Each structure stands twice: as structure tokens, then as C-alpha cells.
Amino acid sequence: MLVAGVAIVVLFLAGVAMQATGSPEQTAATTAPASRKPVEPGVGDRVRDGKFEFVVSGVDCSRTTVGSELLKRTAKGRYCVVSLSVRNIGDRSRYFVGGAQKAFDARGISYGNEEIAGIYANRNTQTFLDKLEPGERAAGKLVFDVPRGVRLTRLELHDSLLSGGADVHLGKR
Incomplete structure (x- = not known):
């Protein structure tokens, strides 16, 4: 009789424990999905640094x-021409500084914007040489001279020479 009483208590406690923890099927269904890696901004996405908003439209x-044909500049390797727009989101006039912009390859090597090549590439388009008033947008091209065989993976766009920068991931092109 004592054995039967102990067995009933054990079964009762097992039932309580199963209700408290739930069955394996219930636990699996209520487990939160694995956290996903945040989507990194890429071509076509808006990014901000300081008082500028950037959109890279092509590389x-x-x-x-x-x-x-008559007035051209030749790359040491090859040119990566980045088409982008810059909008002044601040409350006063600002200049876009092309020399503050950087490109990186998969090994993390940095390449600076070649401003003279940029002048050639921006012929007949609105360039970044003008002051941008609040709310105003300018579109143009940045030019990076990279060795043949190097693939750029990321741009770092800056409001100024001292700003933190905003990354644009280039992905597979």
C-alpha cells in the first residue's frame, strides 16, 4: 500500500513538472527564432553621417x-566610379569634401578618392564643388584608382574629415 501511495505521488509530481515545463513540442514552438544579423546598408540605401545623407546609386x-577623348585621365590600375547623391540635412550651408571619402577592399585596405579624376568624371553634371544649402541635394561621382584584380567591398562616406563615417556595403557586383 505504501508503494502504491509513493507511486501516485511520483506520478502526480511528474504531471505537475510536465505542465510547468511544457512538452518538447510546446517548448520548440515557443522558442524565439535565432537572432538575425542586421542588414548592412548597400547600394540604393540611405545612410547618414553628421549633417549629410548619402545614397550610392551605382558602382x-x-x-x-x-x-x-581630348581631356582624359588614365588609371594606374582601374577606376571604380561611384555614383551618389548627397543631401544636406543640417540647418546651415555645408561643403561636401570629396577627399574625406574612402573605399575598402576585402582585406581592409583603404583607397582615397582621386579628386582630379573626379573632376573629369563629373563633366557635364552637377558636381560637389558647390555649397549645399539646407535640404539641398547634389549628385555626382567619386573616383577610386584601385589595382587590377582588387574588388571594393565597402565605402565609408563622411560629413567631414573628422566625422565617424557611414558604411555602404557593396556586396557582389
Whole structure:
């Protein structure tokens, strides 16, 4: 009789424990999904640094020259021409500084914007040489001279030479 009483108590406690913890099927269904890696901004996305908002609309790394037939600049490797727009989201006039912009390859090597090639590439378009008033947007091209065989993976766009920068991931092109 004592054995029967102990067995009933054990079964009762087992039932309480199962209700408290739930069955394996219930536990699996209520487990939160694995956290996903945040989506990194890429081509076409808006990013901000300081008082500027940037949108990269395209990257063309197929060129060895920029400019016209009579007035052109030749790359040491190849040119990666980045088309982007910059909008002043601040409350006073600001200049976009092309020399503050950087590009990186998969090994983390940094490449600076080649401003003279940028002048050639921006012929007949609104460039970044003008002051941007609050709310005003300018579109143009940044030009990076990279060694042949190097693939750019990321741009770091800056409001100024001293700002933290905003990353734009280039992904597979």
C-alpha cells in the first residue's frame, strides 16, 4: 500500500513538472527564432553621417580612363566610379569634401578618392564643388584608382574629415 501511495505521488509530481515545463513540442514552438544579423546598408540605401545623407546609386569598376577623348585621365590600375547623391540635412550651408571619402577592399585596405579624376568624371553634371544649402541635394561621382584584380567591398562616406563615417556595403557586383 505504501508503494502504491509513493507511486501516485511520483506520478502526480511528474504531471505537475510536465505542465510547468511544457512538452518538447510546446517548448520548440515557443522558442524565439535565432537572432538575425542586421542588414548592412548597400547600394540604393540611405545612410547618414553628421549633417549629410548619402545614397550610392551605382558602382562601375570597369574603366581605365575617365573624361572625354581630348581631356582624359588614365588609371594606374582601374577606376571604380561611384555614383551618389548627397543631401544636406543640417540647418546651415555645408561643403561636401570629396577627399574625406574612402573605399575598402576585402582585406581592409583603404583607397582615397582621386579628386582630379573626379573632376573629369563629373563633366557635364552637377558636381560637389558647390555649397549645399539646407535640404539641398547634389549628385555626382567619386573616383577610386584601385589595382587590377582588387574588388571594393565597402565605402565609408563622411560629413567631414573628422566625422565617424557611414558604411555602404557593396556586396557582389
